[in-house]
Amino acid sequence: MAVGGVGTSLLLMAGIVVTVGLCRRLTRRRLRTRQRLCAFLLEMLSTFQICACTNELALLGNVEPKPHTALTLTYGFTVLHGLTLTGSTCNPCGTLQPMWGGGTSVKMGGLKIGAQFVAAVLARVFMYFIWRLEMAEPHFGALSQGCSNPMQTTEAQAFCIELLFSVVFQLTVLRVESVNPKYRVHLMALLITMLVYAGGNLTGAIFNPALAFSLHPNCFYDKFLSYSLVYWIAPCLGTILVAFIWDEILPRIS
Numbered sequence: 001m002a003v004g005g006v007g008t009s010l011l012l013m014a015g016i017v018v019t020v021g022l023c024r025r026l027t028r029r030r031l032r033t034r035q036r037l038c039a040f041l042l043e044m045l046s047t048f049q050i051c052a053c054t055n056e057l058a059l060l061g062n063v064e065p066k067p068h069t070a071l072t073l074t075y076g077f078t079v080l081h082g083l084t085l086t087g088s089t090c091n092p093c094g095t096l097q098p099m100w101g102g103g104t105s106v107k108m109g110g111l112k113i114g115a116q117f118v119a120a121v122l123a124r125v126f127m128y129f130i131w132r133l134e135m136a137e138p139h140f141g142a143l144s145q146g147c148s149n150p151m152q153t154t155e156a157q158a159f160c161i162e163l164l165f166s167v168v169f170q171l172t173v174l175r176v177e178s179v180n181p182k183y184r185v186h187l188m189a190l191l192i193t194m195l196v197y198a199g200g201n202l203t204g205a206i207f208n209p210a211l212a213f214s215l216h217p218n219c220f221y222d223k224f225l226s227y228s229l230v231y232w233i234a235p236c237l238g239t240i241l242v243a244f245i246w247d248e249i250l251p252r253i254s
Helices: 003-030 035-058 068-084 092-101 106-133 155-175 181-199 209-215 217-222 224-253
Strands: none
Touching: 003 035, 003 068, 035 068, 035 106, 035 209, 068 181, 092 106, 092 155, 092 209, 092 224, 106 209, 155 181, 155 224, 209 217, 209 224, 217 224
16 A cells, blocks of 8 residues: 555544544533533544544555554554543443443433444544545545454354453553543553454454444444444443442442
8 A cells, every 4th residue: 555545544534633623622612501512512523533533544454564554553543532532432331331330410421322323423424425535545445345344253252352342441441540641541542552453353342332333334234233232232231340340349349
């Protein structure tokens, strides 16, 4: 793949990050008094940024040298998302956890989860439009790929992998809450990169239901039950398991 094509993709993702940042700032200024609408739009914009950028990053997975380039980009953009999207979870699992502990109301949590899935759909539609323009080499043929079959193992193993990764991720989120934010973002980015390296060739290592839906809509259409079990139920189950252990079991034994 030509370096120029990768450069165009990077510029596209940088443009998305800048645009979302401006929209988030405008939303905070203009809708400060309308809390629910403001929360919905902020969560939607943040999740849109992650989904759109990850859709583009998925096209760069075969850039040489493999897998170093893809992992470096994963780490770099995870840090960038962490620094620019403070206050947003961008993951239904991340919203479920405070709902379980009572830190977020069911109504507000449902609003944010709805915003995340709306953003997932909008990001995919937006990227389809961009790919149709074929501005860069990675975009050639992107629309004709159909289901990319991210599950390269049995359904049971894929379920266990996504559940395990969700447990590891959500547990780490809780453990590093007290860490300085400028260090925490790098720790989380390193963890995500390690999980992608460990399980990316088996399930994609997504552990984010909204992101999974945005990345693989054709797969959900073809095999809804299998993909919803692996990419929706497994991560959510892992999150609930962590929340239960953290809130109910650890306080009793500590």
